[in-house]
Amino acid sequence: MTVGVEVTMGDEDDVFDVIVMGAGPVGLTAARRAARGGLSVALVEERLAGGECQFYACVPSKALLRPVELAAEVSRMPGLELRGPIDTAAVLARRDETVFDFDDAVLVRLAENYPATLIRGRARLAGPLRVETATRDGGRRSLRARHAVVVATGSDPAVPDVPGLREARPWSNREATSVRQVPERLVVIGGGPVACEMSQALHALGARETTMLVHGDRLLSRMEPFTGELLADSLRKSGIDLRFRRLAQRVERPEPGGPVTVHTDDGQRIEADEILVGIGRDVAVRDIGLETVGLQPHGPIKVDRSMRATGVPGGWLYAVGDVNGRSLLTHMGKYQARVCGDVIAARAKGLPDNRPSMRDIVDPASSPQIIFTDPQIWMVGCTEARARAEGYPVRVVEYDLGAIEGAYLQAEGYTGRAKIVVDEERRVLLGVTFAGPAVVDHLQTATLAVTAQVPLDQLWHVVPAFPTVSEIWVALLEEYGL
Numbered sequence: 001m002t003v004g005v006e007v008t009m010g011d012e013d014d015v016f017d018v019i020v021m022g023a024g025p026v027g028l029t030a031a032r033r034a035a036r037g038g039l040s041v042a043l044v045e046e047r048l049a050g051g052e053c054q055f056y057a058c059v060p061s062k063a064l065l066r067p068v069e070l071a072a073e074v075s076r077m078p079g080l081e082l083r084g085p086i087d088t089a090a091v092l093a094r095r096d097e098t099v100f101d102f103d104d105a106v107l108v109r110l111a112e113n114y115p116a117t118l119i120r121g122r123a124r125l126a127g128p129l130r131v132e133t134a135t136r137d138g139g140r141r142s143l144r145a146r147h148a149v150v151v152a153t154g155s156d157p158a159v160p161d162v163p164g165l166r167e168a169r170p171w172s173n174r175e176a177t178s179v180r181q182v183p184e185r186l187v188v189i190g191g192g193p194v195a196c197e198m199s200q201a202l203h204a205l206g207a208r209e210t211t212m213l214v215h216g217d218r219l220l221s222r223m224e225p226f227t228g229e230l231l232a233d234s235l236r237k238s239g240i241d242l243r244f245r246r247l248a249q250r251v252e253r254p255e256p257g258g259p260v261t262v263h264t265d266d267g268q269r270i271e272a273d274e275i276l277v278g279i280g281r282d283v284a285v286r287d288i289g290l291e292t293v294g295l296q297p298h299g300p301i302k303v304d305r306s307m308r309a310t311g312v313p314g315g316w317l318y319a320v321g322d323v324n325g326r327s328l329l330t331h332m333g334k335y336q337a338r339v340c341g342d343v344i345a346a347r348a349k350g351l352p353d354n355r356p357s358m359r360d361i362v363d364p365a366s367s368p369q370i371i372f373t374d375p376q377i378w379m380v381g382c383t384e385a386r387a388r389a390e391g392y393p394v395r396v397v398e399y400d401l402g403a404i405e406g407a408y409l410q411a412e413g414y415t416g417r418a419k420i421v422v423d424e425e426r427r428v429l430l431g432v433t434f435a436g437p438a439v440v441d442h443l444q445t446a447t448l449a450v451t452a453q454v455p456l457d458q459l460w461h462v463v464p465a466f467p468t469v470s471e472i473w474v475a476l477l478e479e480y481g482l
Contacts, residue, residue: 024051037345125289248326
């Protein structure tokens, strides 16, 4: 229940039980759960309802990557032949379908059916339980909440402080996933998920000269080392120029939309048609009024396990998704939003708010995550390095996925690897990582085992079907000693 806040509801204000700032997948989920609990909800969004993930990240990137993956699978199967190059125009048309031709009408109708009121404009906190909205027509609309305000403004692509880079108007994931004309020459800065996925997709779709500048000595530095090694081999075989331990020192683009020149720290010059930056994201809290409610005007917004912002008198402010910095993954943001929407509805009605489903109990560093490249890569839980750093009694087992009969049947020359990180004292899984063709559908099994802390002696009796890649679990557990 919201306590300790006195707010006068003026006639000039629109009043709702809950106001959600941001109508991306996380904000929409929070609104849906609050509305399901019987509360009136306003959603404020200045861009497209559905947000970054629906229109410029998760969905369109997978639409671009899937044909590349299928082409690679065909090449690994005797008796099949890919006739000609990938039809880029057809792939882009399919991408447009997956994002509703960049029209959010479907998502708007979805929100209205919750029911929720969608307000177009930029939302800014303006004191306790109050939100000011700058509407698209230049007007202003004052909103007040009876019970809660939820910040779900997400994150924005980060751009490094390289002389000339911002002036060159580099691409981020937004331009890469919404591309209309694939550049023939592309420079990519970064070695993380966005850089790897978009390098592979755009290279296959027409960016014949693709160069990746990676600050460190491997790709996917937050994952197990073998994942970056397998992916680097794949990217190189496709013709991508991978340059490790390289930095962009200066960027030049004399004419807007013209060629771009990247000067690297080893004295090289790279000429390209576009430059893509994929080095991470910054939480989107700039100028959203945090200072008006006693918080620092920068993020992330610290929250408790019910997603309630800490340090705000009355406990009426919540923050879900990227903006709280716990886990910058859409599926984890939606999980938080389900917790948040339910707990707000319970507190508003004076009902118990201590049900297990009303608490985020997942360690942010243990969230499941996927890289949709070829090979596909996923992990859940922690890496071996993190487990050892945290003092766990660790034992690891690695296994060649290609040695599993089901993998051989799936593709000739199947190359992949699996690794489990075991807490020897409790005999449970701390982390699991897979890398290989079409391994993504095995993630949920590992997520269940890690999250539920299933004992290995019990996991041993979960029998995989023959002949499938799932038999890797038998191999891993036998290698462990069961």
